[in-house]
Amino acid sequence: MIQLSFVILTFNEEKNIGRCINSIKGLSDDIVVIDSFSTDNTEKICSEKGVRFIKHKFEGYIEQKNWGLSQAKFDYVLSLDADEELNSELKTEIQNVKNNFIFDGYFMNRLTNYCGKWIYHSSWYPDRKLRLFNKTKCTWSGINPHDKIVFHNPNTKYGFLSGKILHYSFYEIEDHLNKIKKYSEIAAKAYLESGRKGSYFNLLFNPILKFLRMYIIGLGFLDGYFGWKIATLSAKETYLKYNKLLSLQK
Numbered sequence: 061m062i063q064l065s066f067v068i069l070t071f072n073e074e075k076n077i078g079r080c081i082n083s084i085k086g087l088s089d090d091i092v093v094i095d096s097f098s099t100d101n102t103e104k105i106c107s108e109k110g111v112r113f114i115k116h117k118f119e120g121y122i123e124q125k126n127w128g129l130s131q132a133k134f135d136y137v138l139s140l141d142a143d144e145e146l147n148s149e150l151k152t153e154i155q156n157v158k159n160n161f162i163f164d165g166y167f168m169n170r171l172t173n174y175c176g177k178w179i180y181h182s183s184w185y186p187d188r189k190l191r192l193f194n195k196t197k198c199t200w201s202g203i204n205p206h207d208k209i210v211f212h213n214p215n216t217k218y219g220f221l222s223g224k225i226l227h228y229s230f231y232e233i234e235d236h237l238n239k240i241k242k243y244s245e246i247a248a249k250a251y252l253e254s255g256r257k258g259s260y261f262n263l264l265f266n267p268i269l270k271f272l273r274m275y276i277i278g279l280g281f282l283d284g285y286f287g288w289k290i291a292t293l294s295a296k297e298t299y300l301k302y303n304k305l306l307s308l309q310k
Contacts, residue, residue, distance in 0.1 A: 061158050062136045063089040063090070063134040064137070064138060065090040065091075065092065065132035065136065065137050065138070066084050066090065066138050066139075066140060067092055067094065067137055068092070068093045068094070068141070069093075069094050069124055069128060069141065070094070070096070070106075071097075072098045072099060072102060073098065073143065074098075074101040076142045077093070077102055077142045078105050080140060080143070082145075084138075084151075087151055090112070091111040091112065092111065092112040092114060092131050092133075093113045094127065095113060095114065096116070096118035096124070097117075102142075120204045120205075120250075121205045121246075122200050122201065122204055122207045125207055126200045129200070135194055136195070138154065139191050140225070141227070143227060143228045144225050144226065145226050146224075146226070147224045150223025150224055151223070154221070164194055164197050164198075164217055165190050165192065165193035166190070166191070166192040166218065166220065166221050167188050167191075167218060167221070168191060168192070168220070168224065169186040169187060169188055169222075170186075170189050171225070172185065172229050173229060174229055174230055175230060175231065176231075177284075179290065180283065181278055181279040181281075181283050181287060182274050182275070182280035182290045183273060184290065187227075189225060190208070191209075191225065193209060197213065198210060198211040198212060198216075199212075203250045203251065203256075204246050204249075205250075233289060233293075236289075237293065240293055240294075240297035240300065244298075244300035244304060245300075245304055247301045249308065252308045257309065258306050258309060259302075259306075263299065267295040267298045267299040270291075270294055271292065274290060274291040274295075275288065275291035
């Protein structure tokens, strides 16, 4: 049986971190929380749960996740966000994988709760994530704030677990508004630093395409009012991202 480390990033996650840790107790051989100097009760809750709590300056989501991997005691890692938990089916599957880890990495679906409603469409589900892997064979990459695991070997073999990560994304629509303002700014700066250019075409048409992809193609209309809000706010985030990128280019 392999030994498994769980790596969790936090910043002011007192609403979520206890639930997250509770969902992995009995499954983990090591839990390390990488915290960006929270000012709420996150540290207190982690201390009460008996997990390792390490403060580290936040320099970007990708950078923070890679640093977190370096703090994991074991090569086999499951990465979680503080606002996530494992459902019972997924916990059983991970326990079985620990007894027979035959792939380099394992995908699993993530189901998101938005303002109290589970979202089964809107291009948010199935939200397939690669979260269980051998850290010696991969690294976190992508463009901030959207990270992804990239394996060094192109012939990597993947498995899939049918259980779900349950994601408690936003408790209020105001939380979503605050996040898109933050994420659009981070993304615009990351695009500029990577040499990616924006245009007025992007500014005008990409938000429309985003809305259509989520609300029509992604069947967001089946999620009712919240499907509409998710699509419109996602389109707004796309607009803000390219508007800020154009401003930075000037």
